[in-house]
Amino acid sequence: xxxxxxxxxxxxxxxxxxxxxxxxxxxxxxxxxxxxxxxxxxxxxxxxxxxxxxxxxxxxxxxxxxxxxxxxxxxxxxxxxxxxxxxxxxxxxxxxxxxxxxxxxxxxxxxxxxxxxxxxxxxxxxxxxxxxxxxxxxxxxxxxxxxxxxxxxxxxxxxxxxxxxxxxxxxxxxxxxxxxxxxxxxxxxxxxxxxxxxxxxxxxxxxxxxxxxxxxxxxxxxxxxxxxx
Amino acid sequence: xxxxxxxxxxxxxxxxxxxxxxxxxxxxxxxxxxxxxxxxxxxxxxxxxxxxxxxxxxxxxxxxxxxxxxxxxxxxxxxxxxxxxxxxxxxxxxxxxxxxxxxxxxxxxxxxxxxxxxxxxxxxxxxxxxxxxxxxxxxxxxxxxxxxxxxxxxxxxxxxxxxxxxxxxxxxxxxxxxxxxxxxxxxxxxxxxxxxxxxxxxxxxxxxxxxxxxxxxxxxxxxxxxxxx
DNA sequence: GAAGATATCTGTCAAACGATAAATATCTGC
DNA sequence: GCAGATATTTATCGTTTGACAGATATCTTC
Numbered sequence: 001x002x003x004x005x006x007x008x009x010x011x012x013x014x015x016x017x018x019x020x021x022x023x024x025x026x027x028x029x030x031x032x033x034x035x036x037x038x039x040x041x042x043x044x045x046x047x048x049x050x051x052x053x054x055x056x057x058x059x060x061x062x063x064x065x066x067x068x069x070x071x072x073x074x075x076x077x078x079x080x081x082x083x084x085x086x087x088x089x090x091x092x093x094x095x096x097x098x099x100x101x102x103x104x105x106x107x108x109x110x111x112x113x114x115x116x117x118x119x120x121x122x123x124x125x126x127x128x129x130x131x132x133x134x135x136x137x138x139x140x141x142x143x144x145x146x147x148x149x150x151x152x153x154x155x156x157x158x159x160x161x162x163x164x165x166x167x168x169x170x171x172x173x174x175x176x177x178x179x180x181x182x183x184x185x186x187x188x189x190x191x192x193x194x195x196x197x198x199x200x201x202x203x204x205x206x207x208x209x210x211x212x213x214x215x216x217x218x219x220x221x222x223x224x225x226x227x228x229x
Numbered sequence: 230x231x232x233x234x235x236x237x238x239x240x241x242x243x244x245x246x247x248x249x250x251x252x253x254x255x256x257x258x259x260x261x262x263x264x265x266x267x268x269x270x271x272x273x274x275x276x277x278x279x280x281x282x283x284x285x286x287x288x289x290x291x292x293x294x295x296x297x298x299x300x301x302x303x304x305x306x307x308x309x310x311x312x313x314x315x316x317x318x319x320x321x322x323x324x325x326x327x328x329x330x331x332x333x334x335x336x337x338x339x340x341x342x343x344x345x346x347x348x349x350x351x352x353x354x355x356x357x358x359x360x361x362x363x364x365x366x367x368x369x370x371x372x373x374x375x376x377x378x379x380x381x382x383x384x385x386x387x388x389x390x391x392x393x394x395x396x397x398x399x400x401x402x403x404x405x406x407x408x409x410x411x412x413x414x415x416x417x418x419x420x421x422x423x424x425x426x427x428x429x430x431x432x433x434x435x436x437x438x439x440x441x442x443x444x445x446x447x448x449x450x451x452x453x454x455x456x457x458x
Numbered sequence: 459g460a461a462g463a464t465a466t467c468t469g470t471c472a473a474a475c476g477a478t479a480a481a482t483a484t485c486t487g488c
Numbered sequence: 489g490c491a492g493a494t495a496t497t498t499a500t501c502g503t504t505t506g507a508c509a510g511a512t513a514t515c516t517t518c
Contacts, residue, residue, distance in 0.1 A: 009480080010494070019485055019494055041369075043272035047476060057497050062477065064495095139368040140270075141425070150426065158430045175431060179447045182427050186419025187412040193422055196370070197379065198411050201387045202404060218408045226451040238510080239464070248464055248515055276506060286467050291507065293465095459518105466513065475504070483496065488489105 013064050026064045029054045031129070033075045038133035042072055042143040069144045076145025079134050080152060083120040087153075090116040091160060098163050106167030107227060111220050113161060114188050118216060121192040122207050135192050161185055168227050184226065187219055242293050255293050258283045260358070262304045267361035271301055271372035298373045305374025308363050309381060312349040316382075319345040320389060327392050335396030336456060340449050342390060343417050347445060349382075350421040351436050364421050390414055397456050413455065416448055 013022060032054035036045045047068050051058040065071040090112050097109040121134065137146040162181040166173040169180075191198050191207065198204075204211060242251060261283035265274045276297050280287040294300040319341050326338040350363065366375040391410040395402040398409075420427050420436065427433075433440060 009482090009496095011478080014494075017494095021485080022495060025495080041272065041371075043270065046474080048474085058476085059478080059498090060496065068476065139370075141368075142270075154423075154426060155429070158426060162430060175443065176447060178431050179444060180451070182419050182423070182430065183416040183448055183451050186415040186417070186422075188415070189422065190411050190415025190418060193415075193418065194383075194411070197383060197387060200384070201391060201411065202407050214404065215408060218405060219412055222409070222412050222451075222455040225454045225457065228454065238466095238512090240508080243464075246464095250515075251465060254465080275504080277504085287506085288468090288508080289466065297506065461518090462516090464513100464515070466511100468511075469509090471506105471508075473505080475502100478501075479499090481496100481498075483494100485494070486492090488491090 011063070012066065022064075025054075025056060025060065029056065029061060029064060029071065030074055030078055033071050034078065034127075034133045035129040037072060037075055037145075038129055038131075038136050041136055042140055042146075047071075072144040073148060075133060076137055076148045079130065079137070079145070080149070082130070083134070084153065087116045087120045091156070094160055094164060098160070098167060101167065103168055103170050106164050107224065110161060110164040110168055110184070110227075111223055113157070113164065114184065114219060114223060115216055117157065117185070117188050118191065118212075118219070121188070122195075122212070131195075135195055138189075138193060158182070158185065165227065180226070184223055187222060191215060240292065241295065251293075254283075254285060254289065258285060258290060258293060258300065259303055259307055262300050263307065263356075263362045264358040266301060266304060266374075267358050267363075267365050270365055271369055271375075276300075301373040302377060304362060305366055305377045308359065308366070308374070309378070311359070312363070313382065316345045316349045320385070323389055323393060327389070327396060330396065332397055332399050335393050336453065339390060339393040339397055339413075339456075340452055342386070342393065343413070343448060343452060344445055346386065346414070346417050347420065347441075347448070350417070351424075351441070364424055367418075367422060387411070387414065394456065409455070413452055416451060420444060 013026070029050065032050050033045075036050045036053055039045075040049070047061050048058050050071070051061055054060075061068070061071055065074055094109040094113050097105045101109065121138070122131065137143060137149050140146040141150055158181060161184065162178045163173060165181045165184065166177040169177070171177060199206070207215065242255070258279065261279050262274075265279045265282055268274075269278070276290050277287050279300070280290055283289075290297070290300055294303055323338040323342050326334045330338065350367070351360065366372060366378050369375040370379055387410060390413065391407045392402060394410045394413065395406040398406070400406060428435070436444065
């Protein structure tokens with residue numbers, strides 16, 4: 001067997017299959033990515049830092065994810081996967097109501113969508129790292145995962161909310177309906193976009209427990225009042 | 230005159246005075262900073278890129294601003310200066326009303342504050358570069374200028390709005406008042422935080438002209454309805 | 459015009475970055 | 489146990505970054 005006939009080692013992990021320990025390493029890198037990207041933001045986070053956090057050497061990131069960008073996208077997909085199961089069901093129900101529901105149905109569906117949005121945004125299954133990353137990619141909309149979230153979730157959500165607002169107010173889908181939808185989404189978004197500021201204003205440490213229901217109740221009341229105008 | 234007795238050239242510009250062409254160069258660098266930081270964000274923007282945009286050599290940035298961070302802070306201060314004159318007056322009027330006004334006064338003051346916030350956020354005196362930078366630092370809250378804006382403007386604003394909500398609803402300054410204030414600020418914030426998304430949903434190119442008043446009217450109606458609950 | 463002050467440019471630095479190739483280690487199935 | 493597949497590490501690369509020191513150019517005042 002000559003030197004030149006010898007196959008070189010793979011530069012990238014296999015698309016399917018692979019050893020169990022590779023799966024475990026991959027998950028460990030994603031966890032590290034969620035933490036470091038969440039703490040530092042996309043640009044400031046370095047692949048070396050993430051590798052250190054994961055307990056691997058830097059080229060492992062290229063092996064499993066191709067590039068820094070690929071890892072960021074994988075982290076974004078992870079967040080989408082863990083937070084949108086309930087959310088997707090709610091959106092599907094809303095679409096059905098848009099097809100054949102009335103004013104009150106529209107209002108209820110909108111409130112359900114906003115509840116689900118709050119859950120998806122603030123409570124990324126209980127890990128502070130995940131929550132911080134989720135907040136980051138909402139801010140960094142031109143980062144890889146940020147753009148993914150916009151295309152996959154935020155834009156469809158705006159569209160559905162605008163249609164629900166029109167239905168809930170019995171009015172056409174015009175500029176006013178869309179403006180109102182943006183304003184209503186903004187009420188919910190404030191809590192994750194300005195998370196630290198909101199916690200400070202309220203003197204809270206987190207949004208867990210009964211506070212969650214308190215926030216939802218306030219937002220629901222505001223939404224219903226605003227759309228009764 | 231020996232070599233060693235010769236004074237070295239200054240590494241930094243003088244605190245006061247300086248030549249007129251120095252003032253002009255300084256302004257040119259700030260303009261370039263607003264553009265590049267606005268386009269790229271703090272971390273991705275490079276001092277070389279900014280220098281190129283300004284038509285100077287990179288060490289000029291250290292000469293006038295000490296560091297990349299110093300330039301970012303100067304840009305933030307620039308935005309604060311051009312956008313908060315009217316805003317500061319409105320906040321002062323609001324403080325007076327908090328001292329001795331009634332429910333309706335509180336509601337009107339709150340609406341005025343929100344109008345002023347929208348003006349400060351969306352219409353940074355008409356330059357797209359300024360607007361983009363202003364949006365950036367709202368997102369990048371841990372960047373130098375982002376932290377400046379939070380400390381100088383966003384936090385005091387939240388506090389005043391919470392107090393105005395309490396006054397406008399004739400209720401104590403409790404968690405609910407603060408939650409409602411966050412929600413109401415969020416309505417306004419949505420338009421600059423999600424600027425591209427809002428413009429897309431609406432099919433608009435910008436928020437200029439009569440659209441500005443349309444947004445304000447919608448937000449005012451929502452705020453009044455929400456606080457009537 | 460000269461001296462001192464300010465502004466600008468040239469040249470350079472150390473560190474860090476994302477990424478690649480090659481070598482080595484470990485796993486899996488027969 | 490062996491061969492092939494997968495995973496991990498070591499060594500290295502070219503480039504970029506923010507910043508500094510020294511040299512030079514320009515401005516201002518007398």
